[in-house]
Amino acid sequence: MKPANILIEDRLGAVLMALLLLITLANVIVRYFTDQSFAWTEEISSVLMLVLCMAGSACAIARDTHIRVEYFFSAGSPERQQRLVVVSALCNALFFGVLGVLSAQMCWDEFRYEETSPAIGLPKWWYSVWLPVFCGVLCARALQRLQRAKAGA
Amino acid sequence: MTGALLFVLFVVLMLAGVPIGVALGIGGAAAIALANLDVPSFGLLAVPQNFYASLTKYPLLALPMFVLVGSIFDRSGIAQRLVNFAIAVLGRGPGMLPVVAILVAMFLGGISGSGPANAAAVGGVMIAAMARAGYPAPFSASVIGGAAATDILIPPSIALIVYSVMMPGASVPALFAAGLVPGVLAGLALIIPAIWLSRRHGLGQLESSLPRPPLWPSFVEAIWGLSAPVLILGGMRLGWFTPTEAAAVAVAYGLFVGMVVHRTIRVRDLLTIFREAAEISGVILMIIGLASIFAYALNTLSIIDPITQAILATGLGSTGTLLCLVALLLIVGMFLDGVSIFLIFVPLVAPLMRAFNWDPVWFGILLTMMVAVGQFTPPMAVNLMVSCKMAGVSIEQTFPWVWWLVVGMLLALLAVLVFPPLALWLPQSLGY
Secondary structure: OOHHHOOHHHHHHHHHHHHHHHHHHHHHHHHHHHOOOOOHHHHHHHHHHHHHHHHHHHHHHHHOOOOOOHHHHOOOOHHHHHHHHHHHHHHHHHHHHHHHHHHHHHHHHHHHOOOEOOOOOOEOHHHHOHHHHHHHHHHHHHHHHHHHHHOOO | OHHHHHHHHHHHHHHOOOOHHHHHHHHHHHHHHHHOOOOHHHHOOHHHHHHHHHHOOHHHHHHHHHHHHHHHHHOOOHHHHHHHHHHHHHOOOOOHHHHHHHHHHHHHHOOOOOHHHHHHHHHHHHHHHHHHOOOOHHHHHHHHHHHHHHHHOOOOOHHHHHHHHHOOOOOHHHHHHHHHHHHHHHHHHHHHHHHHHHHHOOOOHHHHHOOOOOHHHHHHHHHHHHHHHHHHHHHHHOOOOOHHHHHHHHHHHHHHHHHHHOOOOOOOHHHHHHHHHHHHHHHHHHHHHHHHHHHHHHHHOOOHHHHHHHHHHOOOHHHHHHHHHHHHHHHHHOOOOHHHHHHHHHHHHHHHHHHOOOOHHHHHHHHHHHHHHHOOOOOOOHHHHHHHHHHOOOHHHHHHHHHHHHHHHHHHHHHHHHOOHHHHHHHHHHOO
C-alpha cells in the first residue's frame, strides 16, 4: 500500500497488535522464570483488544473491506453499486453514531456510580470511555466515505 | 412481530451489502427498542453493555494473535521449503503436485488458523509450479481453495476459537483436539478426487520431466517449518502455554524464521504485516461484538423458543434435523463467511443441541466442517476467491473442477456426522 493511503488508525492498530504480542510473551517468560503469573495484564489486554477492534474497523470502513454479502454490492450497473455504497456508509454512520451516544451514557453512569474494574480496581470509565471516542472515529470515517461516494469515487 | 422485524431488517440490510456486523447490530437494536417502548431510553443501554462485554473477554485474544500468525507465516518463506520437501518425499508424476499442495496446506493448517491466509501462502508457491507442470489454472485454484479449507479444522483454528467463546462447555483445547482427525479426513477426501481428476483428464503431463529435489538437503531447509506445529500444538498439549500464548510464541518464532533464517521479511515489512493483521482482526472482532447485540435480542425477546418447539414438533428426530441443518448451512455458507455463520446460527441452534443431547464439541466440529465446505463452494467462497485471484482466473472457470472436491469433503462431513467418535475420540483420550 502507498504510504499516503495509510491511516492514523492503521498505525495505532499495528502498535496495539505489537503491544498485545509483547504483553502475552512477557507473561510466558515471567511465569517460566518466576512461577508467578501477572493475571492483571489480562484486564489491560482485553481493553487494548477492544481498541484494536475499533481501530481496525475504522480502516475497514474507510476502505470498504468489512465482510459483507458481495452478491449485489459488487455487481450491476455502476449507478446501483454507487447507491449501495451510499446505503452502507449511511448505515455505518448512523449505527456508530447511535452506539457512540449510548456508550457515552453507559460510561457516564459508570463514572457517576464510581464503578471499579473487577481485577485491578481501576475506575471502570477509564476503560469504557474509549468506546464513545472510537465510535465517533468510525462514524467520521463512514461520513468521509459517504462524501467520497457523492464525489463519484 | 418484533422477531419478524429483527430478521427482516437484518436480511434486507445484509443483501444490500451493508457490513454484516452493522446489519446484525441495527436489526438487534431496533428489535430491542421496539420491545421496550415504555422503558427509559428504550432499554438500549443493553446495546453498548453487550458490545463491551463480548469484546473484553480475555480468551478472545487468541483470535487477533492467530490472525497475526497467519500474516507472518504467509511471508516467512516456509511454504516454499515445505513444498520442496514434499516433492522430494512423494516424487514426481501426474497428480502428485495437487497432492503436495493439499498436504502442505494441511501442514500449514497446523500453524495458522485461517483459511484465506493459508490459501495465499500455498497459492503463492504452488500456482506457478502447477502451471509449469501443465495443470490448468482453474484446476490449481480449485485444489488450493479446497485444501486451504482444511485449515479451520486442523488446530489451531480461528473458527474453533470463536465457537468456544460462544458455547459454554466446549473448551478451546478440546475443540482443537477434536478437529484433528476430521481435518485429516477432509484432506484425504480432497486428495482422492484430485488424483482421479488429474489421471482422467491427463493433467500435469510435464511433471514427470521436472527435476526432483534431493531428499536430505530439502529436509534440512524445511526443518524450521516442520518444527512449527510441534512447538505450537505440543506446547499447548504439555501445558506450557494457553492457546493465546501459543499464538504469541508462534508469532515470535515466525518472525525469527522469516527475518533471521530465511530472510524473506525485512524490518519495513513489519508495519505492513501488523497493520494488515490489525485490520483483519478488527473486521472479525467487530462482527463478534455486534452479533452479541443480535444474540441478546434473540434471547430476551424469546424468539428462539417457538422456532425450536416447531422444529421439535416436526418429528424429524436427531439425524433428520441434523441433515436439514447441514443442507441449510451449506446454502447459507455459499453467501456468508464462516465467522458470521457461527455468530448468527450458534445462538439459534444451541437449544436444539440441548434438546437432542448433541455433544457441543462434536457439534462444533460439524458446524466447522460445513463452514469449511462453504469456504470453497462458489459463488461466495473466501478461499477460492483468494486462490482464483492469484491464479488469474474467474470463479466461474473453476466450476468443472471444484464440485468434485466439494462432494469429497461433504462425504467426510457425513462420516463425522454418522460416527461421532471420529471427532470425539482424540479429546476424550487426551482427557479434555
